[in-house]
Amino acid sequence: MRNFTYGHAASIGDAVSAAAGGAALAAGTTELLNWMRLGIAHPERVVDVSRLPELDGIRAEGGRLVIGALATLGAVGAHALVRERAPVLAEACLRAASPQLRNRATLGGNVLQRTRCPYFRAEAPVPERMPWACNKRVAGSGCSALEGGWDRAALFGWTDACVATQPSDPAVALSALGAEAEIQGPRGVRRIAMNAFHLTQEEAARTAPTSNTAAFGVETQLRSDEIILRYHVPADAASRRSAYLKVRERESYEYAMVSAAACLDATDGRIRQLRLALGSVAQKPMRLTEAEARLRDAPLSEATIRAAIVAALGAARPLPGQAWKTKLVENAAVRAVLTAGGIA
Numbered sequence: 001m002r003n004f005t006y007g008h009a010a011s012i013g014d015a016v017s018a019a020a021g022g023a024a025l026a027a028g029t030t031e032l033l034n035w036m037r038l039g040i041a042h043p044e045r046v047v048d049v050s051r052l053p054e055l056d057g058i059r060a061e062g063g064r065l066v067i068g069a070l071a072t073l074g075a076v077g078a079h080a081l082v083r084e085r086a087p088v089l090a091e092a093c094l095r096a097a098s099p100q101l102r103n104r105a106t107l108g109g110n111v112l113q114r115t116r117c118p119y120f121r122a123e124a125p126v127p128e129r130m131p132w133a134c135n136k137r138v139a140g141s142g143c144s145a146l147e148g149g150w151d152r153a154a155l156f157g158w159t160d161a162c163v164a165t166q167p168s169d170p171a172v173a174l175s176a177l178g179a180e181a182e183i184q185g186p187r188g189v190r191r192i193a194m195n196a197f198h199l200t201q202e203e204a205a206r207t208a209p210t211s212n213t214a215a216f217g218v219e220t221q222l223r224s225d226e227i228i229l230r231y232h233v234p235a236d237a238a239s240r241r242s243a244y245l246k247v248r249e250r251e252s253y254e255y256a257m258v259s260a261a262a263c264l265d266a267t268d269g270r271i272r273q274l275r276l277a278l279g280s281v282a283q284k285p286m287r288l289t290e291a292e293a294r295l296r297d298a299p300l301s302e303a304t305i306r307a308a309i310v311a312a313l314g315a316a317r318p319l320p321g322q323a324w325k326t327k328l329v330e331n332a333a334v335r336a337v338l339t340a341g342g343i344a
């Protein structure tokens with residue numbers, strides 16, 4: 001690891017100035033320290049934001065939940081208000097990582113975690129001499145995962161430059177909830193819908209200045225001089241009746257093969273409103289808006305739900321040997337909706 005300076009931000013303004021000056025912001029450091037250890041990041045300056053009280057706390061406000069960026073996954077998962085009004089978020093937090101990590105990992109840092117692609121995560125302290133291809137590590141070097149059989153590769157929105165997926169569990173729940181991130185930068189405060197916060201490789205390539213490969217580092221709409229202050233989470237009827245389903249290789253301490261978050265408002269056996277998001281299938285949580293629209297006022301039955309989800313998954317582009325993943329996603333999505341509806 002290379003030398004770096006370390007200090008605490010005294011205010012939000014201080015943190016924004018530090019980020020604008022190229023410093024790495026640190027909250028729980030469960031991700032940042034790994035990047036530094038593996039050679040993914042080499043910050044000369046680390047500025048800790050974990051003592052800023054404005055970023056903390058969980059409260060109800062005007063029919064919404066407001067959750068500070070510093071709230072840990074453990075605190076969000078255990079909080080009575082979250083468990084009652086947005087259980088999908090509590091479940092997603094409690095199914096992420098291990099208890100020790102959840103006590104340190106923050107919701108702000110969680111959505112900014114990067115892919116678990118093994119070629120991206122392998123230790124290579126000197127990127128210039130990295131002996132394998134990974135555009136996210138060395139732009140223009142290529143993508144080993146394209147032919148590497150990585151089973152968490154994207155089904156949607158990928159390009160030949162990168163097939164990585166976003167691995168956050170809470171981000172999938174926040175997307176299904178219709179939450180927004182409140183963000184501060186030098187130009188003021190703005191909000192981004194969590195549905196649009198992350199970018200697929202195709203979306204990133206459209207916003208990147210030059211080439212497809214230049215998009216390797218662009219994964220969210222957050223600018224480098226901005227800080228996430230808090231999340232605004234609607235606590236409507238659908239949010240209250242929600243479920244998170246995570247399919248993984250073992251029941252504890254494992255990232256998702258695929259996941260699904262469903263928020264459902266249903267009465268008298270009919271769906272009034274459904275919001276459905278999938279995880280680990282793209283470089284962003286994928287909202288199935290087409291299926292959501294098709295299921296409005298439809299019967300709450302497995303056959304109807306499955307038909308709408310299968311139609312929405314028609315756009316999937318699995319890599320060779322990964323067609324099984326589309327079926328896994330279909331089953332996870334159907335089961336999440338049925339669970340939210342109390343019939344699974």
Ligand SMILES: Cc1cc2nc3c(=O)[nH]c(=O)nc-3n(C[C@H](O)[C@H](O)[C@H](O)COP(=O)(O)OP(=O)(O)OC[C@H]3O[C@@H](n4cnc5c(N)ncnc54)[C@H](O)[C@@H]3O)c2cc1C
Nearest residue numbers: 025027028029030031032096097105106108109110169228
């Ligand atoms: C072994 C292991 C297993 C894990 N398993 C899972 C899992 O199953 N599911 C899952 O979802 N996650 C999992 N995680 C990821 C974990 O949840 C994240 O590492 C954690 O939430 C990141 O939060 P942090 O506060 O530690 O971020 P940090 O490491 O402090 O920061 C991460 C990044 O976010 C930036 N950042 C942090 N806060 C802010 C802010 N408020 N505004 C702007 N930028 C900010 C930092 O600058 C940095 O770039 C796992 C992690 C580990 C190490």
Ligand code: SF4
Nearest residue numbers: 117134135143162163
């Ligand atoms: S999928 Fe993306 S992160 Fe993985 S090797 Fe390819 S370029 Fe690198």
